[in-house]
Amino acid sequence: MYNSKAYSVASATSPFAHTTITRRDPTEQDVQIEILFCGICHSDLHQARNEWKDVMPTVYPCIPGHEIVGRVTKVGAAVTKFKPGDIAAVGCMVDSDGTCPECRAGLEQFCSNFTLTYNFPDKHLGGVTYGGYSDSIVVDQRFVLRVPANLNLAGAAPLLCAGITTYSPMRHWGVTKGKKVGVVGLGGLGHMGVKFAHAFGAHVVVFTTSPSKKDDAFRLGADEVVISRNADEMQKHAGSFDFILDAVAAEHDINAFINLLGRDGNLTMVGAPDKPLPVAVFGLIFKRRSFSGSPIGSIAETQEMLDFCGQHNITSDVEVIPIQKVDEAYERLIKSDVKYRFSIDMASLKSE
């Protein structure tokens, strides 16, 4: 074991504070990574503040972070995919059983024995896993990704969660050239959805409640922007979409968007409102529409997504912050006051 610097919260109401944690020495299969950047995901905030206490109670101290990009510093004897000096990445998962039907199908994100990157039982050291708000992490090579050399690393970090969460359902539901795709909500997830849909060659319509976001939506790749509070504007698109990605975690009228789907159209939620959303069944029956959800993607698909980003030079729009500003960033996150993702420059941790 060795010591690693990190930022943790001691309780649901504590601010972040510098701490020292222990990481395991790399085993045969492990890759040790010096973390360079870690994106801030809204899940980090939910977990740090124990807002998911009913389904995934937080164990303190808690060290969030699952959008990790860094440099390989050491590899185990059996590691073939990486060598010291490589740029590597880690997302939401750091392990899975590898033997269940989901794992054998290459869909580790559905393994019922996976290990999430933070706040999950740590099989090696006991306690819980500690995430990327840290200067170092040790991860089984199966869960370490390669990062294309041309990508800006601060902007690449959010690809590991916001990126794959939006890329995966678009691939799953067949977003390709010529399809009409909607993206509801222009935040951390939504802005990645726009970039991917545009890169896939789709006709991209952004739905937002904020007219002030119009210019940005076009810059990110939208072909049209609809102010979703305007019923007339909405009506013009009735029955015309192949796919809609909904990244809004607040309550909203989902039927207004379902009605924009064409025959066999699908609306996938990647935002998760707390309360159930009332769904009008006639709207689903009428054009054989479907309403679904999607979590992250598999490791193979995450690598595919990163390679796609390399080819299309796609990264997240980020505001780079020192780790000392993470509390402030959380407050701004709540107000959606970021374009469009915070990325922590882990060099700031060296001075602690």
Next chain:
Amino acid sequence: MYNSKAYSVASATSPFAHTTITRRDPTEQDVQIEILFCGICHSDLHQARNEWKDVMPTVYPCIPGHEIVGRVTKVGAAVTKFKPGDIAAVGCMVDSDGTCPECRAGLEQFCSNFTLTYNFPDKHLGGVTYGGYSDSIVVDQRFVLRVPANLNLAGAAPLLCAGITTYSPMRHWGVTKGKKVGVVGLGGLGHMGVKFAHAFGAHVVVFTTSPSKKDDAFRLGADEVVISRNADEMQKHAGSFDFILDAVAAEHDINAFINLLGRDGNLTMVGAPDKPLPVAVFGLIFKRRSFSGSPIGSIAETQEMLDFCGQHNITSDVEVIPIQKVDEAYERLIKSDVKYRFSIDMASLKSE
């Protein structure tokens, strides 16, 4: 034009009464059919009583009936598919534009210019179309189906709506041998769903609130029956279904069923509750589940379904009634007091 006997309602609150209507003489493309049996669908009742006044107001007099089986009596000069004496069937649609993308894709059920079998503008005679509670009907050959010779005709009639409505989503969502399939609600639609799922080789679980329906469910082809009010019984099936067909039009807890779906599982509604159903988004995200609806099927798929029924000797379980008992049948329908579909023997109309 020629006269045809029928039963109609004069208003939302009128009983059915004998009437005489005019049908068009067969054009070149038309098939004239002597109606032998017509199933009673719950839609007939909704339409007769103007219960869909907001979306599809009823024009009176109204003659429902879209589960029609009969004998061809005359064909137009251009009709190649049928000859007098053939047994033929007509379902929910009698026309479509034939030129739109949906029609060209062979999916007339999604044509925005289709003509439903009753209460829809009649392109030939003006007024509205009159359905199958009648001794005769004239329909374009494109919308006339062949009925396999081995099928009981009274039991075959409900295949034209209850049959295709349950067959189509199972085919669309990939129900095949070895899949685990749930059917929620054992009524007119549900009992057909059980028969089809069983014939496809699926492992069939029937969900019902009525323990008294257990024996019947097994007889119809269920492998297991779950009393859906029993949370423990439900929990045993959590995360295990590939597909669930929900035929319940009353309000019910849909999340209890969505949670029974496995990864990429789909729940399709063929019942249409009046009020929106609250859907918990986490339940969809967790296993990439989808929640959808499905209307009837295309003409080609309806023929495929009828041929499948011929091969597997599948018909609806029916109670055959004379047309004079249609009011009584409607009252019993509301109480689900029928196993499992009424089929009107149109010979009873001759005495009027």
